[in-house]
Every structure is written in C-alpha cells, then in structure tokens.
Amino acid sequence: MDVFETFIAKAVLQTSVDQLAIVGGTLYVSSENAEGLANLVHPNSSPRAIEQLLAEENKAILISRQSPTVADNHIRKLLSMETNYLQSVMENTYLELDQNRSFFSLQESVGKSQTRANEKRDLKEREIDLRKEISSLRVLISKKTRDAETHILESNLLIAKLKDELTEAKRSTKGEEEFVSRLERVRESERVALFDEEEREMVEKRDNYKRDIEYEHRVTVEIESWLNERRSHLKELLQFWIEKSKVDIATKEGQLQELIANREADLKRKEEAEQRLKEARQYVEAELVRREQIRIEQEEQAVQIKTTVRIQAWWRMMMVRRGLGQFKKKKTNQPEPKKNGLRK
Template sequence: MKMSLSRIQSLSLAAVLKDCSDQLDIVGYTLTVQIGREQSTAESQEKARLTKLRRDCQYISQQVSKLYLELEEKQSFSSLLQVVEEEEQRREEENKRREAMRELEQRKHTVMRLDEEIIQKNKKLKDMDQQLRDLEQQLTEQSSQIAKEKKLEEKTIERELQKTQLETMQTEKLLEDKLELVQVKLKEEKRVHEESEKFLQNRHKELQQLLQQWQQSTKQMLQEKEQQLNSVSCKRTVNLDRLTEMRRKFREMEQVVMEDREEQEKLRQQQAEVKAATKLQAWWRGCMVRRGLGSFKKAEEGKKGKKKKKEGKKKKK
C-alpha cells in the first residue's frame, strides 16, 4: 500500500527524519567509543549489550535514510510499511523457531530421561542375569557335588535337585514377573509421553491461533492509526489553506483601511486648507475694506462724492 503526501508534508517529514538520522549517527559513534573503552572481561555482557544497541542504531539509521530519500523523491513512505511487515514476519518466524526449539528441547529432555530410565532398567536386568548366572553356577557346583555323592545319597540328591529346580523355576518366574512389570511401566510411560505430546500439540495450535488474533488486532490498530494520520494531515492542510486565505483577506482589509485612512487624512487636510483659505480671504477682504484698498477704494470715493452733492443741495434750499 502506497501512501502519498503533499510536497510540504513530505519535506517537513524529510527534515525531521534527517535530524533523527544525524542524532542516530551521533549515538552510534558514542556507543562505538564506549565499546572501545570496555576492556575488562567482567564487562563482556555490557559490551555485548552496547554492540547490539549500536547495530540496532545503524539499522534504524539506514531505514530512516531510505525513508528520507523516498519522502524527498516520491512523497510516500511505503518503505516504512514494508519494513514493519518484514519485521513482523521476522518476529513470527523467530517465535516459531523458538517454539520449535523449545519443543525439541523438551522432547530431547524427555527422551534422555527415558533413555536413563531404560539404562537403569537394563542395568537391573543385567544384575538379575548375573544373579541367575550365579545361581546356575551354584546349581552346577551342586550338581557336581551331587554326582560325586550320587551313589551314597541318591535320594538326598534327588530331593536337592527337586528343590533346586523348584527354586530355579521360582527365580525364572520372578524374573518373568519383573520383566512384565518393566514392560508395563514402559507402556505406561509411552502412553504418558504420547498424551504429553498430544497436549503440547494442542497447546501449540492454541498459541498459533492466539498469535494470529494478536496479528490481526495489530494490523487493525495500524490501519486505524494510518486513517487517523491521514485525517489529521487532511485537516492540517485544510487549516493551512484557511489560514492562508484569512491572512490574504486580512492583508486586503488592512490595505483598504490604510487607504481609507489616507483618504480621510487627505480630505481632512483639504477641508482644513479650505477653511484656512476662507478665513484668510475674509481677513484680507476686511483689511481691504477697512483701509479702502484696491476696488474698495473707488467705491468709497463714489460714496463720498454722493454725500457732498446731497449736502450742497441742502444748503441751496
């Protein structure tokens, strides 16, 4: 599944991943220096742990670099999903291998225990066989002794022979009973082993089903997280677009307000200039009228002539 991102998102994520890759390189170098300082044998476990941690850092750094290149070139992160799937497969195979090794180890211990029990039982049988041989040897000695004393004590020898044969039969019967008991015990142990093996197989199937359920739930959670990431990315893109549009409108409104202020300032200045000019003209006209300057001087002289003529006519009367 290929997940595409916008150019801005891919560049942002690529910058973050580049920083993470640099930090991982620094951590790897620090671990290398620290591993070089671990010289004593008592700190071998710590050195092994640091070596494993350094390998993990190098692996993560490589995957981050691949993801960085993919985001920068293709604006997607499909390699990350592929790495996650490979890691899940590797863990599943590792768990299967460990389970198989554990089961094999258990079977091995069971077989070894059965072998030890069989060896002990064989040893007991050998001891019984040795006792039987000793008895046979004793019987042979007794038979030779009876042969020497046959002529003298035939009846006694016959009785001894009968007694010896009876003891031999009892011994053989005892050995047969013990052998049958051993065979019964072996059959019982074999049955217990088969039941244990069947139980382990059933348990293995149950664990496999549980593992599949966990894998399905993990995949479902991963899909939900991807959907949430996509929705958050879409909302972030929409919010960025809205913010850009609002900034543009704000700049336009601010420009309109500034232009309106400038126009009002110009209008106010023009009104002030007109008012000042009107006042100045009124003041100047008053000065001209009071002093009789310019056109106002002729008008004043005409008025004075008319006044003189009126006064002359009044005197003639």
C-alpha cells in the first residue's frame, strides 16, 4: 500500500475504533448485574473447540432466562464481547498499518471467522444427521412397540383358545378328566409362567423405550429451542451489523469525498504557490543581476573618478612646475638676486 492509501485506511480504522469504544462504553455491564452469567469468550479468540463454546453459551442463555434483567445483561455482554473483539482487531490492524503498511492481522481474523463458520456449519450438519437418526429410532421403537402389543394380544387369544379347548375336553371326556385337567393345568401354568415372563420383559422394554423416547423428545425440544433462540439472536446481530456497516460506509464515503476535495484544493494551492515561487525566483535572479550590474558600474565609475582625480592632480602638478595657465609666473624688470655671484 502507498502512503496515501495507508493514511486513508488508518483514518478509517481510527474512527471505527473510537466509535466502537463509545459503543463498548454504552454496553458496559457491571459485575453486580452480570452475576450468574458465564464468562463468555469470543469464538475467534479462543483455542477451544466450538462444541465447548456453544455449550457454555447455551448454559449462559439458560441462566439468562431467570429474569428479563439477566437476559438483557446477557445480550449486552454478547454485544460488548463482539464490540471488544472487533475493536481489538481494528487496533491491531491500525498498528500493523502504522508499522509495516500491511494488514495480515485483519486477514488472519477473517480466516478465523471463516473457520469458525465452517465449524458451526459442520456442527449443524451433524445435528441434522442426529435428528434423522433419532427419527429412525422413533420409527423403530414404535414398530417394536406395535409388535410387542400384537404378540401380547396373540398370546392372550391363544390362552383364551386353550381355556376353551380345556373346557370342551372336560365336557367330552370324563375318564381322563382328572389326568387331562392336571396335565392342562401344568401346561397352562407353564405357558402362563412363560407368557408372564415374556410379558414382564416386554413391559420392561416398553417402559425403557418410553423413557428413551421421553428423554430424546426432551433433548430434541431443548435443542430446537436453543437453536431458535440462537438463530433469532444471530439474525438480530446480523441486522445490527448490516445497518451499522451501511451507516459507517456512508460516513466514510462522505469523509473520503471530503478528503479528495481537500486534496484537490491543496494540489491547486500547491501549483499556485509553485508558480508564485517561480516568479519570485525569476524576480530575485533579475534583481541580483541588476544589482550586480549596478555594482560593476559603480566600481567602474569609482575607478574612473579616481583615475580622473589622479590625472587632474598630475596635470595641476605639471602646471605648477612649469608655470602654465594660472600658475604662470609674472615677468618683472628687477634682476633676479644673485647667489654666490651667479645667476640662477
């Protein structure tokens, strides 16, 4: 990323971090109001498995059902957790942009979010498979129950039939009545004991099946309730973040347009300043050339004046020596004084 893009990204991240800090401050939950809630950790910042995190979240949801205040505090805590995690990601991205002009931490956070989403999707698929298996077990249990009831009914019919046959045999035979009655009683007692044993086993199996069915039904209802609540909560979060992202995008687009306009105005002022600087440099250079010419002329003029003064002084000296012009000596009739008998 170049310097300008880094500057824009840092400004956007800084503004987002400030807004998230404000949101986190408004969602603050005191320790007294948060009493009884689980210490929830954001899935992307926890190395534990998604099943453990969802189990703790489900436990926190069950605790939050105690009262509307606890539920409201739980929602505030979830929103605060999301806000703090997003704020920490943006702060790390801001520091990385400031130091290295890169955003690998943001990419890593997005990768963790995608991984957690894939894990949740796999968990939902496993849940669907378990529901299908539960449905098949319910069908099997109902089939076994019907078979057991049919078998009990057939056994009762067989017992009734045997009793009728026994009564008919008593009417038809008199000599063997005692033997047959004893034999039939023994057989009947054996059959009854056998049927009673089978009936007890079937009743026990039926009771076990009923308990299993009730347990599976209760677990299924709890899972469905939790999933519905979780889905509604995630929908609310999704709607909140969509609206917030729209508002943030509109705000950042306005700020970006303002920055672009300011940049164009700065570039225009820069061009004007460069033009004025160029003109000033040209003026300074011309002024320096002019002053240099003036200085040279003044030096030449000073040299000429000095030369002229010397020439004039020399000429006056020559005029004085030779007695020329106004320094010419006047002639007199008096002889010149003698010196040592000689004329000068």
